[in-house]
Amino acid sequence: MTKILITGATGTIGKNLTRHLKDKYDLVLADIDFSDFPDDLKENAKIVEADLSKLEEWNGLLDGVDYVIQLAGNPDPEADFYEDLVELNYFLPQNLYYKAAESSVKRIIFASSIHASDAYPDNVQVKTTDQVRPDDLYGVSKAYLEALASYYAFKKGIESIGIRIGDYKSDDSELGEDTDLRGMAAYFSARDMNHLIDCCLEATLDEPYLLVNGLSNNTFPRLDIESARVKLGYEPKDNAFEKLNKL
Numbered sequence: 001m002t003k004i005l006i007t008g009a010t011g012t013i014g015k016n017l018t019r020h021l022k023d024k025y026d027l028v029l030a031d032i033d034f035s036d037f038p039d040d041l042k043e044n045a046k047i048v049e050a051d052l053s054k055l056e057e058w059n060g061l062l063d064g065v066d067y068v069i070q071l072a073g074n075p076d077p078e079a080d081f082y083e084d085l086v087e088l089n090y091f092l093p094q095n096l097y098y099k100a101a102e103s104s105v106k107r108i109i110f111a112s113s114i115h116a117s118d119a120y121p122d123n124v125q126v127k128t129t130d131q132v133r134p135d136d137l138y139g140v141s142k143a144y145l146e147a148l149a150s151y152y153a154f155k156k157g158i159e160s161i162g163i164r165i166g167d168y169k170s171d172d173s174e175l176g177e178d179t180d181l182r183g184m185a186a187y188f189s190a191r192d193m194n195h196l197i198d199c200c201l202e203a204t205l206d207e208p209y210l211l212v213n214g215l216s217n218n219t220f221p222r223l224d225i226e227s228a229r230v231k232l233g234y235e236p237k238d239n240a241f242e243k244l245n246k247l
Contacts (some may be wrong), residue, residue, distance in 0.1 A: 008072030039231035089141035115139030187240035
């Protein structure tokens with residue numbers, strides 16, 4: 001069975017993806033602490049508690065792994081560069097790619113963020129081919145990750161797909177009447193994220209590196225998702241504008 005490593009598995013997206021993938025793949029789940037992780041998601045998965053910002057913690061972790069879904073990192077847009085971002089958002093992904101270069105990993109799928117390009121005006125629909133324009137230092141760290149993945153793809157042959165994740169919502173209860181137009185334009189449902197990950201796992205790439213935007217099928221999308229449709233066969237189903245009109 002195909003083996004997938006999910007880093008940052010205890011986060012919101014990590015738990016939802018684990019639930020989505022656990023019956024179809026052999027999962028290795030890695031994070032620093034699983035004390036609050038649901039027991040049913042641990043079943044038939046290998047649990048690895050490790051500080052992945054330390055290079056030595058990667059020893060043996062990629063053995064037999066076919067795909068990596070890289071979610072680990074500090075997701076706080078207000079995170080301090082020195083205290084919160086350097087180890088988790090710079091050292092950790094470098095450790096992954098450094099070790100992947102010595103492994104048989106087929107592809108890395110990594111979580112970038114809308115924050116890498118969210119300093120564009122609200123009336124601009126941002127493409128992945130547009131110049132990066134981060135709106136905070138967290139976004140800068142994601143732009144670094146995109147560059148890192150591109151370097152290892154074209155120079156070291158490690159295939160990667162990056163997803164600039166929009167405003168991810170685990171379920172519709174997180175959408176409310178107070179959600180503004182900007183929030184609706186950036187909406188990304190868990191169902192569509194799961195589908196996009198399926199596409200990333202199954203697609204054949206023309207080049208070893210691909211960056212796509214991850215949003216739902218919103219009436220007025222903040223990010224352009226055409227490349228995900230064309231390159232990956234992504235067909236999102238959810239639309240924040242339609243959902244909120246029904247509340």
